[in-house]
Amino acid sequence: GAVVSQHPSWVICKSGTSVKIECRSLDFQATTMFWYRQFPKQSLMLMATSNEGSKATYEQGVEKDKFLINHASLTLSTLTVTSAHPEDSSFYICSARDGRLAGGTDTQYFGPGTRLTVL
Amino acid sequence: GEDVEQSLFLSVREGDSSVINCTYTDSSSTYLYWYKQEPGAGLQLLTYIFSNMDMKQDQRLTVLLNKKDKHLSLRIADTQTGDSAIYFCAESINNQGGKLIFGQGTELSVKP
Numbered sequence: 001g002a003v004v005s006q007h008p009s010w011v012i013c014k015s016g017t018s019v020k021i022e023c024r025s026l027d028f029q030a031t032t033m034f035w036y037r038q039f040p041k042q043s044l045m046l047m048a049t050s051n052e053g054s055k056a057t058y059e060q061g062v063e064k065d066k067f068l069i070n071h072a073s074l075t076l077s078t079l080t081v082t083s084a085h086p087e088d089s090s091f092y093i094c095s096a097r098d099g100r101l102a103g104g105t106d107t108q109y110f111g112p113g114t115r116l117t118v119l
Numbered sequence: 120g121e122d123v124e125q126s127l128f129l130s131v132r133e134g135d136s137s138v139i140n141c142t143y144t145d146s147s148s149t150y151l152y153w154y155k156q157e158p159g160a161g162l163q164l165l166t167y168i169f170s171n172m173d174m175k176q177d178q179r180l181t182v183l184l185n186k187k188d189k190h191l192s193l194r195i196a197d198t199q200t201g202d203s204a205i206y207f208c209a210e211s212i213n214n215q216g217g218k219l220i221f222g223q224g225t226e227l228s229v230k231p
Contacts, residue, residue, distance in 0.1 A: 032217050043223045093161050097217050110162040
């Protein structure tokens, strides 16, 4: 159980285009999804937290107009990188948790990640 | 502020035990986690411990928590080459909506 998928697994795009990344919880309902960015050999940097049906909360320094997050259902969140530039090239990872679990932990289940390369 | 620290590298021989250490600063942590990341992949949850526990064992994995010193460790018994990966510890902070604070990750190298 607790499987999270991401699509696509990798994408190459031209500078100035927009790219959408999907994150799905396959066997549970995710009340909260998180989007992270990871540079090579570094830890995960939290970009934003999204709760189903409400606006995402962005971490300090993350441009909300550049990284659009939509969490329209309990199983799907999308991250759109708008007007992508080479410096946006990175590994983007999503995670999901079901905050309604009785006595539950804050356990986040992670997707496999999406490698974005902007030329 | 919240901060989680780990040593960056650990090298062991196959069959030995590995001990990966982590320190954290926030005393209001509720749960502490260990995740494993293989190259080019997402994070796999290995185990977690509630902050009022001292120890948790799960097959080859043993987690020790010293809350007084804010020190967490992960011991892997009989380490195998397939255990080579980056290991992240993370803490969840009370009333932060499930937000996790990650350490930098420890790269475990297992030599045959």
